[in-house]
Amino acid sequence: MPYELYYWDGIQGRGEFVRLALEEAGADYVDICRGPASKGQGTRAMLAIMGSKSEPGIPFAPPFLKDGDLIISHVANILMYLGPTLGLAPRDEAQRHELNSLQLTITDLVAEVHDTHHPIATSKYYEEQKEEAKARSAEFIDNRIPKYLGYFERVLQQNPHGPAHVFGNGLTYVDLSLFQVYEGLRYAFPRATAHLADRYPHLAALHAAVMKRPNIARYLQSDRRIPFNEDGIFRHYPELDRSEA
Amino acid sequence: MPYELYYWDGIQGRGEFVRLALEEAGADYVDICRGPASKGQGTRAMLAIMGSKSEPGIPFAPPFLKDGDLIISHVANILMYLGPTLGLAPRDEAQRHELNSLQLTITDLVAEVHDTHHPIATSKYYEEQKEEAKARSAEFIDNRIPKYLGYFERVLQQNPHGPAHVFGNGLTYVDLSLFQVYEGLRYAFPRATAHLADRYPHLAALHAAVMKRPNIARYLQSDRRIPFNEDGIFRHYPELDRSEA
CATH class of the missing domain: 1.20.1050.10 (Glutathione S-transferase Yfyf (Class Pi); Chain A, domain 2)
Known part of the structure; x- marks a missing residue:
């Protein structure tokens, strides 16, 4: 299952730090807000998660990453999570x-x-x-x-x-x-x-x-x-x- | 060996978030800048680490934590590191x-x-x-x-x-x-x-x-x-x- 990156469309912004890591590693990911609404993507999909009244892991702000059911927000946290798997951080x-x-x-x-x-x-x-x-x-x-x-x-x-x-x-x-x-x-x-x-x-x-x-x-x-x-x-x-x- | 917390003396500041975790857990720690120079403590000891010309892990700014030879800076990072050991975070x-x-x-x-x-x-x-x-x-x-x-x-x-x-x-x-x-x-x-x-x-x-x-x-x-x-x-x-x- 590809990683799902949630970040505002139209800007590099903070999302770019995550994109660079995913791109360097050749990782399989979807930049959700830039995808079509017909596939359940687009900015609305991001806002739905942020506005959830039941999800325990609601992010304060984009960017956030979805890896299966796990939601992780903040650039440094996402990169620390992905680092070893992408070969861009030590495992120690x-x-x-x-x-x-x-x-x-x-x-x-x-x-x-x-x-x-x-x-x-x-x-x-x-x-x-x-x-x-x-x-x-x-x-x-x-x-x-x-x-x-x-x-x-x-x-x-x-x-x-x-x-x-x-x-x-x-x-x-x-x-x-x-x-x-x-x-x-x-x-x-x-x-x-x-x-x-x-x-x-x-x-x-x-x-x-x-x-x-x-x-x-x-x-x-x-x-x-x-x-x-x-x-x-x-x-x-x-x-x-x-x-x- | 006690944890060593390095943070400016005289203020709660960002160091306080770390102090609260150490205190709640009853952890053995030294608040280095508040200690006596006669024991190699005090603000000068902190500045010596920050000004090191050879140490690879120089912190950008206090607070930082020393655990043996390991130096970790930034509040969230210190707390994430300490969390499971102090019983204040899951191990997963x-x-x-x-x-x-x-x-x-x-x-x-x-x-x-x-x-x-x-x-x-x-x-x-x-x-x-x-x-x-x-x-x-x-x-x-x-x-x-x-x-x-x-x-x-x-x-x-x-x-x-x-x-x-x-x-x-x-x-x-x-x-x-x-x-x-x-x-x-x-x-x-x-x-x-x-x-x-x-x-x-x-x-x-x-x-x-x-x-x-x-x-x-x-x-x-x-x-x-x-x-x-x-x-x-x-x-x-x-x-x-x-x-x-």
Whole structure:
């Protein structure tokens, strides 16, 4: 039975971190909201689960994964669950928690990226909080990007197996998520990230290496990869980017 | 060997969710930053690990847990790791992930609580972003508290084993974390939360039940329980609370 991924149609968003892992592993999965209502798919199928009055495992928000009857929500949790089966995480229990530490730092980063364009209210439009978004984005660019990327550069640097991967000597789902973060930050803040590769060479190399992996390369060229857009997490609003020097 | 908990001294903060689980279980642990430098403890011991140039498992931020040589960071990850050993989570792998889904929703809630007083820049004082904090707090009180607490009330309601616990038929670490959330929201926003028990009766009952557990009651009376204060996550700034009706 294929995995069922439930996430909003039309955006990469948080679902993309899960898609990348499933695609890299060549896993059998259905992106439910993008499927036809005639097959019981589409966004309505997702909302039915979220609105269930009897299901004990109701998710707070997408993305969530259905594996048979099991429902698991939150990106880091889904990836930790899938990791060993997909060959993208060690099977050792303690190591899985070490890997999860790294993924949860990405979770925090992604929440901060969201708040660069929605610093006051998720329920309101960007345009209604644009001035605050400019202030928050300036802080994000000046302090938070260096803090997060500097941290992951250091984790790569200090990996006893070498800086090609963030953990151990093989690819894990955290490497894939770092590819997406790097890609997303460059999309959202092209001026502020123009010299990213100079400052974070190991991250840049990891990003390039992931992009060339056959399954990932195929996926990025497919129509399953939704382009970045201004409904997702990583949004390109030029006024939030660093101004030209 | 006792567990070593690393978290900033002087605040409950995110570390408190871990402390509550360790205290409930009567686990042997050392709250490192609160210990004496003469024993190699204190904040400096924490910063030494975070600043290590060789350690592969460097945490991005506190709290983190040391269990022998293993270092695990992020509250939800620490609790998922400790859960079965402390008797506060099922041992079944799938169920542990279901429980983790709930805890990660609390993680998101806690990040939003932090941002009520720091909506623009963690690096700046509250006083420098007070106006934005008022706007974000109004949104938090009007929309986010009902969304989160409504969700957990529903999870309690839909628990097939009854609404006394959030998962299964016994106490888990998520119940303890919900106690802390309930306690913290009432501290931070006493006016906005004045009628919480009417709206969320199962949550209120869970809060009362946790508070009466012998180990928790003893802990709350001890000097190991740091009082809420305006350096932590839950801060009481009257101007951010709902105004009197």
